[in-house]
Amino acid sequence: MTRETFLAALAAWVARILFKTLRLSVVDHDGFLSNPLAAPSIITFWHNRIPAIAVGFLRKYHHRHRKGVVVLTSPSKDGDILSGVMARLGMGSVRGSSSRRGSTALRELSAKLEAGYDLAITPDGPRGPKYCLGPGVVFLAQKTGAPILPLHARYHHAFRLKTWDSFPIPFPFSRVDIILDPSITIDPSLLDLEPERLKLEQILKTNAQHFDDPS
Numbered sequence: 001m002t003r004e005t006f007l008a009a010l011a012a013w014v015a016r017i018l019f020k021t022l023r024l025s026v027v028d029h030d031g032f033l034s035n036p037l038a039a040p041s042i043i044t045f046w047h048n049r050i051p052a053i054a055v056g057f058l059r060k061y062h063h064r065h066r067k068g069v070v071v072l073t074s075p076s077k078d079g080d081i082l083s084g085v086m087a088r089l090g091m092g093s094v095r096g097s098s099s100r101r102g103s104t105a106l107r108e109l110s111a112k113l114e115a116g117y118d119l120a121i122t123p124d125g126p127r128g129p130k131y132c133l134g135p136g137v138v139f140l141a142q143k144t145g146a147p148i149l150p151l152h153a154r155y156h157h158a159f160r161l162k163t164w165d166s167f168p169i170p171f172p173f174s175r176v177d178i179i180l181d182p183s184i185t186i187d188p189s190l191l192d193l194e195p196e197r198l199k200l201e202q203i204l205k206t207n208a209q210h211f212d213d214p215s
Contacts, residue, residue: 042141150207151181
């Protein structure tokens with residue numbers, strides 16, 4: 001067993017125990033969770049919201065109605081660990097980033113959407129800058145026609161690691177709030193995607209900065 005495999009197994013075991021203790025509140029403005037026939041979506045959230053999407057997936061995502069979630073993870077050692085954790089929590093993965101395997105990852109993500117899978121993408125991962133959205137999500141949405149589903153999360157009590165995005169680990173028995181905004185579709189005829197990128201970045205950034213405030 002490699003170091004990455006061991007750490008992934010350990011992290012997934014701890015996560016499952018921790019997530020069972022959390023008090024979860026979900027507000028779905030899009031109707032995504034209540035509509036089993038909704039088209040595959042690109043669920044988009046900041047890197048430091050990964051624990052929230054994981055607990056939301058385990059608690060609220062209806063496997064019997066939807067094909068599953070595929071997470072974009074980096075092709076690094078850290079990505080090996082995250083990919084292993086997600087696999088143990090029931091999610092698939094595609095490996096890639098803007099600097100490595102970018103075009104290949106886009107093709108693989110497009111194929112996953114076409115096959116009926118939802119995607120989960122952190123547009124400021126894996127190494128930031130924090131709350132800066134790259135162009136890949138908007139480009140993928142336009143290319144595939146899939147809607148972008150902005151997700152926001154607030155940790156009421158969490159320990160924050162000394163990482164580039166102050167990655168949080170929610171305390172046991174604390175509360176996590178998740179909000180799903182109405183989905184966004186990208187006009188396939190647009191030639192300049194920068195205004196759409198800026199709009200999505202602002203939606204995610206405004207809510208993140210608000211939710212980062214103490215309860």
